[in-house]
Structure formats: structure tokens, C-alpha cells
Amino acid sequence: MTQANDKPTSGPFEKTAGWLDWYTGPSQPTFKLPAGAVDAHCHVFGPGAEFPYAPERKYTPCDASKEQLYALRDHLGFARNVVVQATCHGADNSAMVDACASSGGKARGIATVKRDVSDAELQRLHDAGVRGVRFNFVKRLVDFTPKEELLEIAGRIAKLGWQVVIYFEARDLPELWDFFTALPTTVVVDHMGTPDVTQPVDGPEFELFVKFMREHGNVWCKVTCPERLSRDGSAALAGQQDPYKDVVPFARRIVDTFPDRVIWGTDWPHPNLKKHMPDDGLLVDFIPRIATTPELQQKLLVTNPMRLYWPEL
Numbered sequence: 001m002t003q004a005n006d007k008p009t010s011g012p013f014e015k016t017a018g019w020l021d022w023y024t025g026p027s028q029p030t031f032k033l034p035a036g037a038v039d040a041h042c043h044v045f046g047p048g049a050e051f052p053y054a055p056e057r058k059y060t061p062c063d064a065s066k067e068q069l070y071a072l073r074d075h076l077g078f079a080r081n082v083v084v085q086a087t088c089h090g091a092d093n094s095a096m097v098d099a100c101a102s103s104g105g106k107a108r109g110i111a112t113v114k115r116d117v118s119d120a121e122l123q124r125l126h127d128a129g130v131r132g133v134r135f136n137f138v139k140r141l142v143d144f145t146p147k148e149e150l151l152e153i154a155g156r157i158a159k160l161g162w163q164v165v166i167y168f169e170a171r172d173l174p175e176l177w178d179f180f181t182a183l184p185t186t187v188v189v190d191h192m193g194t195p196d197v198t199q200p201v202d203g204p205e206f207e208l209f210v211k212f213m214r215e216h217g218n219v220w221c222k223v224t225c226p227e228r229l230s231r232d233g234s235a236a237l238a239g240q241q242d243p244y245k246d247v248v249p250f251a252r253r254i255v256d257t258f259p260d261r262v263i264w265g266t267d268w269p270h271p272n273l274k275k276h277m278p279d280d281g282l283l284v285d286f287i288p289r290i291a292t293t294p295e296l297q298q299k300l301l302v303t304n305p306m307r308l309y310w311p312e313l
């Protein structure tokens with residue numbers, strides 16, 4: 001049986017130089033997740049031998065299979081996953097769809113689609129558990145797609161009741177504002193809009209993000225990725241119970257201000273981290289530092305993601 005500490009493999013592909021593999025042997029979290037908790041942002045990679053990486057990809061990861069993801073889910077104490085299509089698979093959603101389809105209803109997916117996707121394919125994705133598309137504006141990950149093409153896709157998926165997940169860098173929010181605020185769906189922002197956490201939490205950059213959420217009730221936020229955003233050097237490793245201190249004020253502000261529009265996820269297998277790979281057990285222990293009461297934790301981990309991804313339950 002696959003365990004959460006199985007070793008990563010890379011199949012027929014050669015990993016990007018300097019690639020950090022996901023952490024094996026994650027610790028048992030001290031924080032006990034509420035029953036029914038959802039890991040609302042994670043990925044599967046390949047395995048490349050079965051689901052080849054896309055020719056247009058900007059990085060080649062180590063494999064991170066559905067079995068390994070679900071072993072981690074069980075180890076950490078989550079009940080469900082939302083599997084987000086990663087750019088290394090381009091618009092070929094096969095690995096993500098396969099993960100959802102074989103989860104016994106415990107996983108939903110976020111896909112990448114192109115303008116030429118057929119209605120039949122959208123319906124097939126829906127039937128497999130897909131509930132949204134991701135628009136990625138992070139320049140190191142994707143080539144530019146014209147906004148009118150994305151708006152056309154958003155209009156079509158809105159009819160299925162899907163959401164749009166947006167991934168962008170904070171400095172690009174002013175330029176993307178008009179486009180984001182024109183989206184006709186629920187909009188879910190990855191990683192708090194990737195703030196520069198060396199700036200003040202009430203400085204102009206993060207104020208703009210808070211204004212974006214305050215003025216647009218359809219905008220939700222993943223308070224994820226302290227390990228990606230942190231600049232203070234304290235990692236969730238070796239039993240460290242107080243890592244990523246510089247990210248805490250940002251995440252806590254969003255959770256306190258918009259408790260009904262926040263969700264959380266591991267971001268396993270943590271693509272493209274450069275300095276360290278976190279122990280996912282310790283990442284779970286980060287949650288009570290940003291959602292500081294049982295009520296906030298219940299909303300963040302259960303009520304909110306269930307409303308977004310399993311509204312029928």
C-alpha cells in the first residue's frame with residue numbers, strides 16, 4: 001500500500017535542475033483537523049510514464065501520484081482534496097481527472113482549458129468532478145493568453161456553475177483589476193494574491209488585495225503557501241512549531257476579515273520551491289496560527305470548501 005513516506009520517482013523525464021522533491025515521512029500534526037476537513041489546494045504530477053508532462057511546460061517535476069496524495073490526505077487527517085491542474089500538464093487534464101475519478105467522490109478538480117474545448121468535454125470534466133478552471137498569470141509558469149479568450153471561457157463555464165481560480169503576483173493586481181472584476185463567476189485567489197510579506201500588512205500592496213475582496217463578494221481566497229511566501233527563513237522542518245512568522249499577519253488579517261470566503265490547502269507537492277521542502281505535518285500545525293478559534297477553523301477547513309466544492313452535501 002502507498003504510504004505518505006514513499007520515495008518520489010521521476011520516471012522517463014529528467015527533472016528541472018535543482019528540483020526539490022516532496023518531503024517524505026511527514027510528521028503527525030499536533031493540530032487535530034476538524035472532521036470533514038478539505039485540502040483545497042494540491043496537485044498531482046504524472047506519474048510521467050502514465051501521464052506525460054506537456055511539451056510547453058516551464059518545469060519538469062518529480063512524480064507525485066494520486067496514491068501518494070491520498071496517502072498524505074489520510075496521514076494528515078483530511079477527508080477530501082481539491083486537485084488543481086498544474087502548468088506542467090498544460091491543458092491535458094488527464095492526470096487530475098484520473099485522480100478525481102478514482103477518489104470515490106472525495107476529490108474535486110480545477111482544470112485548465114483552452115478556447116477550443118468542446119461543450120461535450122466540459123461536461124465530461126464536470127462529470128469527473130471538475131468544478132472550475134484556473135487562469136494563471138504567473139509569467140515564470142505560463143505564456144500569455146489573451147484576456148478575451150479567458151473571458152469567453154469564463155462565460156461558458158459559468159453556465160456549469162464552475163468557478164475561476166486566479167494565480168497572479170501581487171504587483172500585477174492593478175493591471176489585472178478590470179479583468180478580474182469583470183469575471184462572471186465565483187473567483188478564488190491562489191495564495192492570497194502572493195503578497196510581498198516584507199511590506200507592511202496595512203501597506204498599499206496588501207490594502208489593494210483587501211479592497212479587491214471587500215468590494216467584490218464573489219472573490220474568495222486561499223490562505224495558502226506560507227512556505228512559498230515567507231522571507232524570514234524559518235521553515236516548517238525539524239519539529240519547528242513556529243515557522244513562517246512573517247506570513248502570519250497577512251493570512252490572519254484575511255481570515256479575520258473574510259471568515260466566510262477563505263479556504264486552505266497544503267499545496268503538496270509544493271512545486272518550484274527553491275530553498276526547502278516543508279514537512280506537511282508541520283504545515284497543518286500552522287493553521288491554528290492563522291485561524292485562531294475553533295469557529296474560524298471550522299469555516300476555513302470544512303464549511304467554506306464544502307460550500308464551494310460539494311454544495312450538494
Ligand SMILES: O=C(O)/C=C(\CC(=O)C(=O)O)C(=O)O
Pocket residue numbers: 043085086087088136141167190267270271272
Ligand atoms: O502550487 C502552486 O500553486 C504553485 C506553482 C506551480 C503551479 O501552480 C503550476 O504549475 O500551475 C508555482 O508557484 O510554481
